[in-house]
Amino acid sequence: MKMKASQAMVECLKAENIKVVYGYPGAAICPFYDSLMDSGIRHVLVRHEANGGHEASGYARISGKPAVCIATSGPGAVNLITAIATAYADSIPIICITGQVNTDQIGSDVFQEADITGAAEPFVKHSYLVKDAADIPRVFKEAFYIAGTGRPGPVLIDVPMDVQRAEIDFDYPKSVDIRSYKPTTKGNAFQIKRVLSELEKASKPLICIGGGVFASNAQEEINELAHIMNIPVITTMMGISAFSDDDPLFFGMLGMHGVKSANTAVNECDVLFLVGARVGDRAVRTPLALEKTTKILHIDIDPAEIGKNIGADLPLVGDAKYVLRQMIEKAKPQQHDEWIAELNTYRQERVFEPAKAGTVNPRWFIDRLSRAMPDDTVVVADVGQNQIWTATGYHIGKGGRFMTSGGMGTMGYSLPAAIGAKMADPSRTVMAVCGDGSLQMCMMELATAVQHDVKVKVVVMTNNRLGMVRELQTKGYDGRETAVFLDGSPDFIKLAEAYGIKSCRVTDEKSAVEAVKLLRDYDGIALVEVIVDENAATL
Amino acid sequence: MKHTISVLVENHSGVLSRITGLFSRRGFNIESLAVGPTNDPEVSRITIIADGDEHTVEQIEKQLNKLIEVIKVRTLQKDECFARELMMVKLNCPADKRSEIMTIAEMTEAKIVDVTLTTVTLEICARYNKLERFIEIVAPYGIIELVRTGTIAIQKGSESITAKK
Numbered sequence: 001m002k003m004k005a006s007q008a009m010v011e012c013l014k015a016e017n018i019k020v021v022y023g024y025p026g027a028a029i030c031p032f033y034d035s036l037m038d039s040g041i042r043h044v045l046v047r048h049e050a051n052g053g054h055e056a057s058g059y060a061r062i063s064g065k066p067a068v069c070i071a072t073s074g075p076g077a078v079n080l081i082t083a084i085a086t087a088y089a090d091s092i093p094i095i096c097i098t099g100q101v102n103t104d105q106i107g108s109d110v111f112q113e114a115d116i117t118g119a120a121e122p123f124v125k126h127s128y129l130v131k132d133a134a135d136i137p138r139v140f141k142e143a144f145y146i147a148g149t150g151r152p153g154p155v156l157i158d159v160p161m162d163v164q165r166a167e168i169d170f171d172y173p174k175s176v177d178i179r180s181y182k183p184t185t186k187g188n189a190f191q192i193k194r195v196l197s198e199l200e201k202a203s204k205p206l207i208c209i210g211g212g213v214f215a216s217n218a219q220e221e222i223n224e225l226a227h228i229m230n231i232p233v234i235t236t237m238m239g240i241s242a243f244s245d246d247d248p249l250f251f252g253m254l255g256m257h258g259v260k261s262a263n264t265a266v267n268e269c270d271v272l273f274l275v276g277a278r279v280g281d282r283a284v285r286t287p288l289a290l291e292k293t294t295k296i297l298h299i300d301i302d303p304a305e306i307g308k309n310i311g312a313d314l315p316l317v318g319d320a321k322y323v324l325r326q327m328i329e330k331a332k333p334q335q336h337d338e339w340i341a342e343l344n345t346y347r348q349e350r351v352f353e354p355a356k357a358g359t360v361n362p363r364w365f366i367d368r369l370s371r372a373m374p375d376d377t378v379v380v381a382d383v384g385q386n387q388i389w390t391a392t393g394y395h396i397g398k399g400g401r402f403m404t405s406g407g408m409g410t411m412g413y414s415l416p417a418a419i420g421a422k423m424a425d426p427s428r429t430v431m432a433v434c435g436d437g438s439l440q441m442c443m444m445e446l447a448t449a450v451q452h453d454v455k456v457k458v459v460v461m462t463n464n465r466l467g468m469v470r471e472l473q474t475k476g477y478d479g480r481e482t483a484v485f486l487d488g489s490p491d492f493i494k495l496a497e498a499y500g501i502k503s504c505r506v507t508d509e510k511s512a513v514e515a516v517k518l519l520r521d522y523d524g525i526a527l528v529e530v531i532v533d534e535n536a537a538t539l
Numbered sequence: 540m541k542h543t544i545s546v547l548v549e550n551h552s553g554v555l556s557r558i559t560g561l562f563s564r565r566g567f568n569i570e571s572l573a574v575g576p577t578n579d580p581e582v583s584r585i586t587i588i589a590d591g592d593e594h595t596v597e598q599i600e601k602q603l604n605k606l607i608e609v610i611k612v613r614t615l616q617k618d619e620c621f622a623r624e625l626m627m628v629k630l631n632c633p634a635d636k637r638s639e640i641m642t643i644a645e646m647t648e649a650k651i652v653d654v655t656l657t658t659v660t661l662e663i664c665a666r667y668n669k670l671e672r673f674i675e676i677v678a679p680y681g682i683i684e685l686v687r688t689g690t691i692a693i694q695k696g697s698e699s700i701t702a703k704k
Contacts, residue, residue, distance in 0.1 A: 179703065180607060180609055180611075303601050304602050304605055307594075307597065307598075308601075
């Protein structure tokens, strides 16, 4: 069918069953916006392109499919880079569509021209600069396929204005065949046998789950396998909520900010089974020491992750869901009561020290909040102290979901990602937890939520500090605190009012009860400010 | 340790920059790089000489394989391939030195491609080490200009590195 390429781009999105896109228009992407207008696809006008990328990221994490964000050429595209890098670090499938200046102007530094495919290259799974409009159907089909399969990741499609305006014959390809891209899904049967045999031989086996379990949608499988074989489980920060905190086999998050039971488990185990975890530096600080004392079995869909940060005794390339399914078929029940009993002695009761007047203990509040919210709540932690308090303190119930910018550590991720997540599944409660620093990196998105009536909940932990950096300076720089004071911040309650958002402030236990009610029961956007002691720490 | 890595890639614009970008951002060192089309016009072959230990070379291979447009990556062991570089050298060559230089050219299998009253230009195609020795031999005459390609390599015997459709 003959049509404008811009129309074809819209048809591609329809063919991929895209219902919502997050974007910010500009001259170079106007032909596409013109075609999008009557398409029935919901366009969410974001307030900054990076947030549009994070919104797509939140949407993708909950829907499990690639989500779309849009920006214009030049500054619009360049603003997207932080979101692209954030998605890349956490293997989140997003499709970024950018406008570009006319083909014949590329390279001549015209208004709003930026080499976005060049600039984003280190952070994309793949990218396209479309020079021939006839390539559009193939490029879109490939982009969605590449973003969503294998190890997921962001794919960028840069489309010059004249290409968008060209007339093409549209026919959306039914399948993709890229000879140089064939991700492995099923695990090698022989390796699976060996992994199982190592797990059976182990006296102190341990499973460590990373974000790959969500990418592969293998939560059910990993739960099943762990319970058949009776193996204790810990997670990285990206793996949080793959296991419920109520599960007796679960021993928490490992790492620099992890819990004692998880970190002791890593040090004490004789076989460590890594599932979709890349063993980042914040998770395991001394992988070399660990690989000497422990047998490492490693499943990852990305062969480059196996042996990159930690040497694996047994590598197993494949999609966790398939591989674990294959393992479950052959797995035999094991008995590890002593080992589990030992680990249970490392569990620490949550003790909450009383906070000084006018503040609450952030860990206490998070704990309290998590027990009041519905089990299947999606909680999106930002970056900083709030992230650690939430990661280690938010009690994950059955079906709960925790998300954060784990790899890149991008401040300002929580609110936009929460907006995306809520739009992907409006039936669930979605709550962003951030600090007063991170909120001020994304608070313009409150308008996006209001405009599109996306009923997210926002918890902001105010300590008038960039708390994580403050803590680092206190401990590592002789208490020389610099550039961490957030004086000049607005009154967040008044700010919420200005947006027409219901809000309240928590300064003691009584107001906390009201706040939790507001977050749980109010059918609308709500913001809760929690006043936290400026010296409250994560470590 | 030096490694010879053969990479088959889709002949698309921007592929080379993806590959060199990957080397620089992951901290891999490229000693030499040669790119050219193959008998299949859709496929180019890149030969990279990279420096690094076993772990590094394994990561280079894996990371290269992740690039969507990379079709095949193969590290060639020294004894399983022929490796060649092309070099051209312009030397000072007054009339009384011509016969000397011609003898050197003959002994080293270099070709004389150009002669002027005061210079001679030689072309030689050989392994890296042989070119280094050649430079030593001709240096005393005075090198005016020297230009060489990156190494290209092909497997010995009937084995091949080719792309399937």
